[in-house]
Amino acid sequence: MKSETIAIHAGYEVDPTTKAVAVPIYQTVAYAFDSADHGAALFDLEVEGFRYSRIGNPTTAVLERRVAALEGGVDALSVSTGQAALNYAVLNVSQLGSNIVSVPQLYGTTYTLFAHILPGQGVEVRFAESDHPTAIERLIDDKTRAVFCESVGNPAGNICDIEALARVAHAHGVPLIVDNTVATPILLRPIEYGADIVVHSLTKFMGGHGTTLGGIIVDGGKFAWREHDERFPMFNRPDASYHGLVYTERFKEAAYTARCRSVYQRTTGAVLSPLSAFLLLQGIETVALRVERHVENARRVAECLRADHRVDWVNYAGFAESPYHALAQKYFGGRACSLLTFGVKGGFEAGKKFYDALRLVKRLVNMGDAKSLACHPASTTHRQMTVDEQRKAGVTPETIRLSIGIEHIDDIVDDLDQALHAACPERRSLLAAG
Numbered sequence: 103m104k105s106e107t108i109a110i111h112a113g114y115e116v117d118p119t120t121k122a123v124a125v126p127i128y129q130t131v132a133y134a135f136d137s138a139d140h141g142a143a144l145f146d147l148e149v150e151g152f153r154y155s156r157i158g159n160p161t162t163a164v165l166e167r168r169v170a171a172l173e174g175g176v177d178a179l180s181v182s183t184g185q186a187a188l189n190y191a192v193l194n195v196s197q198l199g200s201n202i203v204s205v206p207q208l209y210g211t212t213y214t215l216f217a218h219i220l221p222g223q224g225v226e227v228r229f230a231e232s233d234h235p236t237a238i239e240r241l242i243d244d245k246t247r248a249v250f251c252e253s254v255g256n257p258a259g260n261i262c263d264i265e266a267l268a269r270v271a272h273a274h275g276v277p278l279i280v281d282n283t284v285a286t287p288i289l290l291r292p293i294e295y296g297a298d299i300v301v302h303s304l305t306k307f308m309g310g311h312g313t314t315l316g317g318i319i320v321d322g323g324k325f326a327w328r329e330h331d332e333r334f335p336m337f338n339r340p341d342a343s344y345h346g347l348v349y350t351e352r353f354k355e356a357a358y359t360a361r362c363r364s365v366y367q368r369t370t371g372a373v374l375s376p377l378s379a380f381l382l383l384q385g386i387e388t389v390a391l392r393v394e395r396h397v398e399n400a401r402r403v404a405e406c407l408r409a410d411h412r413v414d415w416v417n418y419a420g421f422a423e424s425p426y427h428a429l430a431q432k433y434f435g436g437r438a439c440s441l442l443t444f445g446v447k448g449g450f451e452a453g454k455k456f457y458d459a460l461r462l463v464k465r466l467v468n469m470g471d472a473k474s475l476a477c478h479p480a481s482t483t484h485r486q487m488t489v490d491e492q493r494k495a496g497v498t499p500e501t502i503r504l505s506i507g508i509e510h511i512d513d514i515v516d517d518l519d520q521a522l523h524a525a526c527p528e529r530r531s532l533l534a535a536g
């Protein structure tokens with residue numbers, strides 16, 4: 103089936119006992135065993151079923167099957183936030199002294215996790231000079247356990263060449279982990295281009311209404327953990343923390359998710375609540391429709407800003423002059439994402455005035471909401487970084503990041519126009535004419 107249909111139906115059949123058509127919220131911690139033997143079989147993962155909601159829950163399981171189907175994966179693990187998903191996704195392939203190699207254009211908190219938190223746990227993260235595959239390849243060595251990128255960098259808006267990065271990673275026997283939050287599986291399915299693990303902050307476009315935090319790790323099921331036993335013994339050797347379970351034997355192509363659930367979710371518990379899973383599922387039902395409108399509105403906004411005298415620069419992959427235009431054509435069929443950045447003439451001060459004058463467009467740090475949102479990364483999401491680190495992440499002092507919502511385009515443009523007027527009162531508006 104196509105994504106529009108999968109988003110509405112995958113992972114759930116009408117409940118056999120109640121005939122409920124909407125996904126029920128299974129607000130329960132535990133599940134009764136038929137007998138001691140049944141309980142033992144569940145704990146040995148020999149029979150399918152639920153035992154305790156830290157490890158699995160019927161409502162979150164629907165979400166996991168649905169997002170796995172949308173991404174074309176074999177299995178998925180839902181967690182409490184996108185950050186928890188990133189943490190688990192990396193730890194699941196790491197060991198003390200190992201490293202991962204990452205592109206430099208990252209979401210601010212992911213950068214902090216990689217640069218400051220994981221090293222304290224014995225996992226080094228090597229940041230490449232750019233998102234170019236040769237820059238990545240240069241940093242891979244025998245201690246490397248994964249290559250990491252955001253398919254579309256937040257907020258840099260760079261588009262990673264997933265196919266080329268997967269080729270480089272696989273040539274060195276390591277998986278490619280992709281944060282696909284900005285693109286969504288509606289615009290891009292990284293697994294089809296060779297990615298092995300796909301991570302999402304469901305908080306953004308997938309949930310889509312700015313109500314609910316959530317994250318998910320999708321397993322492409324194709325990486326040959328067994329063939330690379332020297333790097334990934336944790337999937338192929340008996341797990342002492344789970345009475346000798348061998349994940350690749352028991353779970354075959356879904357070994358990665360099974361270990362992530364049995365080790366990290368079970369023992370550190372960044373669990374998504376059933377109510378949150380339900381709310382995220384409501385959002386996902388309309389994600390295809392929303393993304394279409396987000397994309398169309400963003401194209402109109404980008405064109406208006408580009409034509410406006412008061413705007414210094416616009417970074418939007420849908421423009422022919424964007425360095426990422428060819429990749430936008432290849433991966434998104436020209437449908438560039440609805441996240442764009444721009445700078446107002448007059449630098450930091452004018453940018454601040456613009457930002458403070460917004461009325462409809464909300465000032466906050468979020469994206470992918472039905473509402474249009476604006477963020478000033480240098481003073482918020484990327485505040486902890488040095489100016490040099492900011493520049494590498496695609497942030498300059500005046501950068502404004504817009505996440506274009508699904509309101510009527512005229513209302514969005516009107517608000518941007520009046521805010522530009524507040525920032526640059528002496529300059530004539532072209533924007534309203536666009």
Ligand SMILES: *Cc1c(COP(=O)(O)O)cnc(C)c1O
Nearest residue numbers: 183184185209256283303305316
């Ligand atoms: C928001 C975001 C995250 C973090 O997700 P949370 O759900 O807020 O923890 C990670 N990666 C990207 C690209 C994001 O935009």
